[in-house]
Amino acid sequence: MTEPVDKRRDKNSKSPWVLHGALVIGLVSALIAIYNIPIQFSSSPELDNYGLGTESGICPQVPKLSPRNKQVEQYIREKVDSEEYHRKIINKLSGIIRIPSESYDDLGPIGEDDRWNIFFQVEGYIKASYPTVFANVKLDHANTHGLILTWEGSVPPSEAKPILMLAHQDVVPVLAENVKDWTYPPYDGHYDGEIIWGRGATDDKGYLISIIESVDLLIKSGYKPKRTVILAFGCDEEISGENCGRPISDFLRRQYGDDGIYLIMDEGSTGIQREFDQSFAMVSVAEKGYLDVGINVSSTGGHASNPPDHNVIGILSEIVVAIESNPFSGKVTPKNPMFRFLECGAIHAPESSFPKAVRRKLNKVAQNDIMGQEQLAHSLDDMRYFFQTSQSVGKINGGVKINAIPETASTLINLRLAVETSIAQVEEHYESLVHKIARKHGMAFAGFHSPCNPAEKRKICMFGVDALEPAPVSPVDAEPYRILSGTIKNVLKPLGSDDQLIVTPYLMPANTDTKFFWALTKNIFRFTPVNLVENLNRAHTTDEFIRAEEFVREPLFFATLILNADDVVD
Incomplete structure (x- = not known):
């Protein structure tokens, strides 16, 4: 894993704060007075909030709570x-x-x-x-x-x-x-x-x-x-x-x-797990969304001795390849409870056990830096489905006889939606991919919310099953x-020899x-x-x-x- 360079400012170098000090100090004073905004200056904004022992209020731990009725x-x-x-x-x-x-x-x-x-x-x-x-x-x-x-x-x-x-x-x-x-x-x-x-x-x-x-x-x-x-x-x-x-x-x-x-x-x-050489009690405060996407492709049949260039199975295969070749992008955002988990790891896990590359990107995520959010998700590839919508082609059907051109083919795809996305966004993504393939083959197209007659030939239809938006975050x-x-x-x-949970x-x-x-x-x-x-x-x-x-x-x-x-x- 390649670590980004620590871009700490040389203490002897000049900066815009020096050149425009009076203006900046005046503006900061006004902000503090009017909006009561606490402003902190850091020589290393990518690290300071997530350094071990920092008093940043990140991932606070409550004391043991014992019932009054002893x-x-x-x-x-x-x-x-x-x-x-x-x-x-x-x-x-x-x-x-x-x-x-x-x-x-x-x-x-x-x-x-x-x-x-x-x-x-x-x-x-x-x-x-x-x-x-x-x-x-x-x-x-x-x-x-x-x-x-x-x-x-x-x-x-x-x-x-x-x-x-x-x-x-x-x-x-x-x-x-x-x-x-x-x-x-x-x-x-x-x-x-x-x-x-x-x-x-x-x-x-x-x-x-x-x-x-x-x-x-x-x-x-x-x-x-x-x-x-x-x-x-x-x-x-x-x-x-x-x-x-x-x-x-x-x-x-x-x-x-x-x-x-x-x-x-x-x-x-x-439940209770040990990650980054630290014991965590992992309380799930949200759930990913859920959606099964169905796709039906219909066309005219016939004898296998006189086939078209692409029958319904071939066209459906092209759709599956397009979907798998265009996965949903992942990013770590403050809305995702897994960001809170990473913060807890940065603050409480042993310094040598928590990846520096992750620690350095947490501030960018907190500041809604989209590039930083995507970079962090990429660096956590083994955890990627906590941060992105997953898609898995689970069922595919088509054809009944080897010497007959199939008239219909269908597939079902299971998706687990990232907390930042929605069913509508997933539908839009899938429609944009499949509609292009329908046009390429001169076929009619019915999206998720369009009527579809199963008997109609040379048509691609899409529908959703068991749709569930991502859960609210507690x-x-x-x-x-x-x-x-x-x-x-x-x-x-x-767990183990850890001194705290x-x-x-x-x-x-x-x-x-x-x-x-x-x-x-x-x-x-x-x-x-x-x-x-x-x-x-x-x-x-x-x-x-x-x-x-x-x-x-x-x-x-x-x-x-x-x-x-x-x-x-x-």
Whole structure:
């Protein structure tokens, strides 16, 4: 990696500040007086704000936040530290893993497709495992299998907004032919003394058990919350969430209204990680957008002995090549939470471990220098999809017989939208590429918002599927984020020999059910309080697992968060 030259000014050289000193000083004085603008002069503007030990206010860390109710906190800590408790909660996770609550892309409506019935077993298992919880909460159902547990607080929601914790009951299917590749059968919930194995161990049944366990512990401690606590469990997060995620959100919105929730916690994609030789708790405060683009090419068919120069498969191939040859540009901007993460690395990681080339460009990014933003993204190529819209051609279809000229060909392209972009910008980019190819071949063209008759020949049509704008970025300078940060500092530990755990904003490249909850609060945080390794503990693939020693402490984290959020209620 080539580093830019450090262009520090020679202290003996003359500068415009010397030549025009009186004018500049007068102008600066006026600005300070009129607008109260703090102006700092730096001999090295590319480095000073991000030097180690600087008092710049960048990536501030809150102190550990311990609940005021020491008796309840001590009760929960003693429980979570006991071997008997470990055995019980591990058995609970193993038990729910044994229910193969798989969700499929082709599921029919709830009540019509019998494959949904597995979720009655999940509900029954949770009720049987947590009788104390269900004796103290109100249970509501959203579209049959969406579960909403409400533990009412003593203060009305209009005065103390509720805290909402999300999880999902469904898991990604395991193909029959892949079962043999698992170390232990995927639905055995096997515990080998260190690791709990099975589909859903990390995504997301471990999270589900942990948050309901936290409420169970608080109830058994005798605690009575001031702030209402809501647990909501979707049934189809892995297949878009329309059947449970959206109905749950609609239910809560009717109950509490827009901006009626204090904060939302949901699963995260990174958790605790070690980067730049420093331990970070990575709290995702936003998600990338989502769009599937469909492209259909139609023409006349015929016998393969008399083909045109370019049939629909050839034209579609030309379109795919054009798309892959014109990827979206990437840039690091202050809007992206990953910029905040880089700032945290520059300030808190060991100087020798954080790339100087990155440190030198951070000021340019902060000053909205477009070239600097693009250069920084380029230098972070291994992280590029945090900063640019990704595109992946996932499906392609065309032709039914080798000696027949195909009449139609189609493709589906999956995109994850950068936080700075929009669906409209993506559509415009794709239309500009494909329209040129349609003109080249003398074909009609229908863009994303134009009508398209599938029977019409010699035409290229484009359409969008499952469109989702990038998520709003949750504020990190507000009370809920500070409470979450203080809780993390209090309960969780750094990795290895690090002396501190740095809490940092982060970006979720995938989507969770939180996409339905934007109207309920600005404070949405996606964070799993464990060290996620090997591609999220191999979630979505063979040998999914979670470490028992980390899993058993998750309820302490969530219970402490509930207590700390209660302490700020007047």
